Amino acid sequence: xPLINIVFLLLIFFMVAGRLGASDPFEVTxxxxxxxEAARMDGVEILLGADGALALDAREMxxxxxxxxLARRLGDAPGTRVRLRADEGGEARALVALxxxxxxxxxxxxxxxxxxxxx
Amino acid sequence: MKPLxxxxxxxxxxxxxxxxxxxxxxxxxxxxxxxFHDWRAIPVASGGSGAGGGMRGALLVEVTPRGARLAGEAxxxxxxxxxxxxxxxxTAGVPILIRPRGGxxxxxxxxxxxxxxxxxxxxxxxxxxxx
Numbered sequence: 382x383p384l385i386n387i388v389f390l391l392l393i394f395f396m397v398a399g400r401l402g403a404s405d406p407f408e409v410t411x412x413x414x415x416x417x418e419a420a421r422m423d424g425v426e427i428l429l430g431a432d433g434a435l436a437l438d439a440r441e442m443x444x445x446x447x448x449x450x451l452a453r454r455l456g457d458a459p460g461t462r463v464r465l466r467a468d469e470g471g472e473a474r475a476l477v478a479l480x481x482x483x484x485x486x487x488x489x490x491x492x493x494x495x496x497x498x499x500x
Numbered sequence: 501m502k503p504l505x506x507x508x509x510x511x512x513x514x515x516x517x518x519x520x521x522x523x524x525x526x527x528x529x530x531x532x533x534x535x536f537h538d539w540r541a542i543p544v545a546s547g548g549s550g551a552g553g554g555m556r557g558a559l560l561v562e563v564t565p566r567g568a569r570l571a572g573e574a575x576x577x578x579x580x581x582x583x584x585x586x587x588x589x590x591t592a593g594v595p596i597l598i599r600p601r602g603g604x605x606x607x608x609x610x611x612x613x614x615x616x617x618x619x620x621x622x623x624x625x626x627x628x629x630x631x
Binding site for chain 2: 389391392398399400402404411412413415416417418419421422464468471472474477478480481484490491492493494497
């Protein structure tokens with residue numbers, strides 16, 4: 382049955398090539414860059430929406446709760462990488478202020494997630 | 501009792517149809533649940549608000565809604581990158597502070613970071629504060 386063979390192949394392709402993960406609680410479109418290297422997907426991810434909404438690892442939460450949770454995680458594992466995915470339409474100063482707060486909490490490696498330029 | 505060679509061909513064989521159903525369900529699950537985003541990352545440093553004493557001699561680039569300002573002089577993005585690249589010898593090791601003004605979108609700030617990285621300028625630090 383060739384149909385079943387194809388379905389099996391598709392199944393294996395999606396299992397191997399795709400990455401399972403929780404979907405974002407709100408829409409975030411990161412800015413485009415041409416120079417950046419591929420992001421490492423370990424560590425924690427913080428989402429910053431265009432309207433200032435915050436989420437930690439795909440869970441939307443208030444600023445104070447997020448900072449407390451992040452401080453707890455950084456206390457458990459001090460070298461934790463922090464990945465920041467900010468919407469390109471958001472206020473840049475809010476992003477810088479958030480990064481300074483992260484730095485004050487002790488996050489040493491903060492990276493900004495971008496998407497490659499679509500040509 | 502049937503002979504051994506015929507037992508395997510009893511009518512109670514596992515059907516192929518439920519297996520195919522399961523494979524279809526798994527296929528649909530993985531198609532919906534997996535994502536194929538190609539995320540990139542730029543490492544960024546962030547300093548305190550405003551330039552402190554330890555940042556003496558640092559170059560301050562302000563990103564404004566209409567372009568960029570280097571040492572108070574308004575420049576378009578392409579000229580800013582060329583100017584900083586031309587001064588790279590004398591400013592080697594000097595941190596470049598990047599400060600977005602109010603009303604600047606994240607996309608514009610990252611475009612400046614990207615352009616300066618493209619020129620080979622390292623040691624970029626984001627700072628807050630200012631107007």
